[in-house]
Amino acid sequence: MRALLDLLLPPHCPGCGLEGPVLCDRCSQPLRRRLHEPPGAPLGLPVALPHGLVQLEWCATYNGPVRHALHAFKYRGERRLSEPLAEALAARWRQAGRGGDLVTWVPVHPSRRRERGFDQAEELARRMARLLERPVHACLQRRQRTVAQHGLGEADRADNIADAFVVAANVAGLVAGRWIVVVDDIVTTGATLSGCADALLRAGALAVSAVAVARDR
Numbered sequence: 444m445r446a447l448l449d450l451l452l453p454p455h456c457p458g459c460g461l462e463g464p465v466l467c468d469r470c471s472q473p474l475r476r477r478l479h480e481p482p483g484a485p486l487g488l489p490v491a492l493p494h495g496l497v498q499l500e501w502c503a504t505y506n507g508p509v510r511h512a513l514h515a516f517k518y519r520g521e522r523r524l525s526e527p528l529a530e531a532l533a534a535r536w537r538q539a540g541r542g543g544d545l546v547t548w549v550p551v552h553p554s555r556r557r558e559r560g561f562d563q564a565e566e567l568a569r570r571m572a573r574l575l576e577r578p579v580h581a582c583l584q585r586r587q588r589t590v591a592q593h594g595l596g597e598a599d600r601a602d603n604i605a606d607a608f609v610v611a612a613n614v615a616g617l618v619a620g621r622w623i624v625v626v627d628d629i630v631t632t633g634a635t636l637s638g639c640a641d642a643l644l645r646a647g648a649l650a651v652s653a654v655a656v657a658r659d660r
């Protein structure tokens with residue numbers, strides 16, 4: 444199917460427009476730039492670990508070709524990009540990740556999933572887990588559509604997110620006692636990941652780490 448799709452609709456690199464590769468070699472370089480950096484935040488960056496997480500890793504800064512690639516993946520439905528993006532996640536986690544015995548993801552709203560036809564973080568998480576040969580499972584659900592974040596103060600904003608996720612009763616047994624790795628496409632303040640971590644810890648998770656393709660700051 445993939446070969447047929449490539450034949451009929453050849454991909455164009457979202458970074459530079461080159462026809463052929465889903466993301467060309469030059470434009471995928473930023474995804475590997477942090478690969479050999481030690482775990483955690485680079486020196487000089489004011490990034491506190493978001494509440495609830497024991498580790499947060501990411502592959503690249505959210506700009507340039509990485510930004511274009513994530514945009515094409517999420518909003519233009521170019522799902523073939525999940526391959527290089529998940530490879531970058533797996534490579535970074537293999538290099539810097541500590542522990543973690545179950546992979547999950549930050550779920551999009553069900554309504555957005557219906558519009559888009561897929562959940563971008565789920566695709567990344569499933570593919571990353573396959574590459575790392577770790578189990579993957581849908582652990583988190585969005586509880587309700589969060590109130591628009593803008594217009595809220597920082598504390599209210601954190602509360603708004605913290606209440607947004609829940610671990611479904613039928614997977615609580617799976618989460619209890621596990622060290623969970625939460626995958627997302629972009630991390631900004633980390634409040635969303637903290638909301639996920641809170642829900643997982645409430646359900647009895649041992650610890651929660653996170654890895655994202657890009658960090659926006």
Ligand SMILES: [Zn+2]
Pocket residue numbers: 456457458459460461466467468469470471
């Ligand atoms: Zn390119």
